Amino acid sequence: MAFRLCFPKINISGAGSLAEVPGELAARGLKRPVIITDETLVKFGLVAPLLEGLKAKGIEAFVYDGVVPNPTVPIVEAAYKVFVDNKCDAIIGVGGGSPIDTAKAVRILSANPGPITLYEGVGKVAKSGAFLAAVNTTAGTAAEVTSNAVITDPVAQVKMVIIDANIIPDISVNDSAMMTGIPVATTAATGMDALTHAIEAYVAKGAHVLTDYAALEAIRLISAYLPRAVENGQDLEAREMMAYGQFIAGLAFNSAGLGLVHAMAHQPGAVKDLPHGVCNAILMPLVEEFNRPYAVERFARIAEAMGVDVKGLSTEDASKAAIKAIRDLSATVGIPSGFAELGVTEGDFPLWVQKAQKDPCAPGNPVAATDEDILELYKKAL
Numbered sequence: 001m002a003f004r005l006c007f008p009k010i011n012i013s014g015a016g017s018l019a020e021v022p023g024e025l026a027a028r029g030l031k032r033p034v035i036i037t038d039e040t041l042v043k044f045g046l047v048a049p050l051l052e053g054l055k056a057k058g059i060e061a062f063v064y065d066g067v068v069p070n071p072t073v074p075i076v077e078a079a080y081k082v083f084v085d086n087k088c089d090a091i092i093g094v095g096g097g098s099p100i101d102t103a104k105a106v107r108i109l110s111a112n113p114g115p116i117t118l119y120e121g122v123g124k125v126a127k128s129g130a131f132l133a134a135v136n137t138t139a140g141t142a143a144e145v146t147s148n149a150v151i152t153d154p155v156a157q158v159k160m161v162i163i164d165a166n167i168i169p170d171i172s173v174n175d176s177a178m179m180t181g182i183p184v185a186t187t188a189a190t191g192m193d194a195l196t197h198a199i200e201a202y203v204a205k206g207a208h209v210l211t212d213y214a215a216l217e218a219i220r221l222i223s224a225y226l227p228r229a230v231e232n233g234q235d236l237e238a239r240e241m242m243a244y245g246q247f248i249a250g251l252a253f254n255s256a257g258l259g260l261v262h263a264m265a266h267q268p269g270a271v272k273d274l275p276h277g278v279c280n281a282i283l284m285p286l287v288e289e290f291n292r293p294y295a296v297e298r299f300a301r302i303a304e305a306m307g308v309d310v311k312g313l314s315t316e317d318a319s320k321a322a323i324k325a326i327r328d329l330s331a332t333v334g335i336p337s338g339f340a341e342l343g344v345t346e347g348d349f350p351l352w353v354q355k356a357q358k359d360p361c362a363p364g365n366p367v368a369a370t371d372e373d374i375l376e377l378y379k380k381a382l
């Protein structure tokens with residue numbers, strides 16, 4: 001069966017990469033970009049250098065900084081209004097997955113009729129739309145390289161997943177110097193999201209030799225450097241390696257797909273507005289223990305990539321050591337151990353089970369889960 005490996009044409013990374021963006025727009029004759037970001041990024045002074053660089057090239061930029069975590073349909077509409085009202089000709093997303101997904105959604109609307117809810121699901125975006133540069137500042141969702149955008153529909157109370165190669169950014173930027181100020185809890189949550197992407201991609205039904213190497217290397221980098229980045233946010237090497245780890249995890253999952261961790265994690269993200277990476281991290285050890293018997297050899301390799309000494313261990317024991325390594329890493333970086341302390345109750349679960357079964361990430365799981373399986377997993381995650 002044919003395998004599609006999709007990612008941006010140009011990917012710029014390394015400390016100071018942000019300075020490359022104005023030249024990329026000038027080279028294309030683009031004059032009026034909208035910058036889609038959030039107030040924290042502006043407050044941290046992370047957008048100002050971009051504005052100065054664009055101005056020096058005679059480019060007038062317009063800023064929408066109203067994005068919040070788990071962005072919603074109304075936020076997409078407000079950002080799109082800035083694009084239209086100012087006759088913009090390009091889009092620059094600056095931030096984590098939330099501003100970048102909002103920027104992708106605005107790009108969809110720049111060339112396809114609204115509302116954005118029309119594009120939930122796979123392959124519904126006919127035209128790619130305005131030029132999009134994605135400047136990523138967390139490590140991370142890898143939204144800067146993927147075909148996906150996750151937008152919450154507050155009416156249906158679901159995180160819509162839009163999947164289409166037409167929304168892959170034209171340029172991705174990973175400037176680790178922009179990441180030193182990420183708060184500890186966000187560093188931990190986004191790092192565990194990246195680990196989830198790598199592990200889910202490595203055991204997914206869609207796993208492929210063209211993505212396995214990326215998934216394993218991402219697991220190795222994130223396992224080695226996330227504790228350092230959480231310990232000391234100013235550790236530039238750790239920030240840089242985390243940026244690379246999350247990036248290559250994105251290359252893997254964008255083509256290999258994800259699984260039940262994401263399908264289940266999207267529900268508390270949508271309904272309780274919980275951080276995406278926290279939801280993934282709480283569910284990951286439980287779901288991967290559910291998956292482990294169906295991918296024993298792969299979990300043994302995951303254990304090795306996470307730094308477990310598997311010498312002398314049977315493949316079965318090494319695979320079990322992977323689950324323990326995931327749990328230990330989550331605890332080390334301070335992720336809450338369960339949903340109960342985050343305001344989730346058993347009453348939430350029946351609806352979440354139904355929505356998780358319909359989530360586009362679910363079919364990628366190495367083994368199909370029944371409604372009862374999912375309910376049990378949610379209960380264990382309390």
Ligand SMILES: NC(=O)c1ccc[n+]([C@@H]2O[C@H](COP(=O)([O-])OP(=O)(O)OC[C@H]3O[C@@H](n4cnc5c(N)ncnc54)[C@H](O)[C@@H]3O)[C@@H](O)[C@H]2O)c1
Pocket residue numbers: 038039040041044068069070071095096097098099101137138139140141142143146147148149150159178179180181182183186189190193269276277
């Ligand atoms: N498109 C995809 O492929 C994909 C994949 C996974 C998750 N997502 C989505 O991405 C969203 C989560 O994105 P995220 O985890 O990157 O977090 P985020 O973009 O929601 O940001 C979280 C918080 O960190 C702050 N922040 C971000 N960068 C910072 C920096 N450099 N310094 C200081 N503060 C900073 C933000 O202001 C915000 O308050 C969710 O909606 C999730 O569903 C998308």
Ligand SMILES: CCCCCCO
Pocket residue numbers: 148150161163257258262360361
């Ligand atoms: C199958 C890709 C879906 C990506 C959503 C990540 O939260």
Ligand SMILES: [Fe+2]
Pocket residue numbers: 150262276
């Ligand atoms: Fe996700």
Ligand SMILES: [Zn+2]
Pocket residue numbers: 141193194196197262276280
């Ligand atoms: Zn994710």
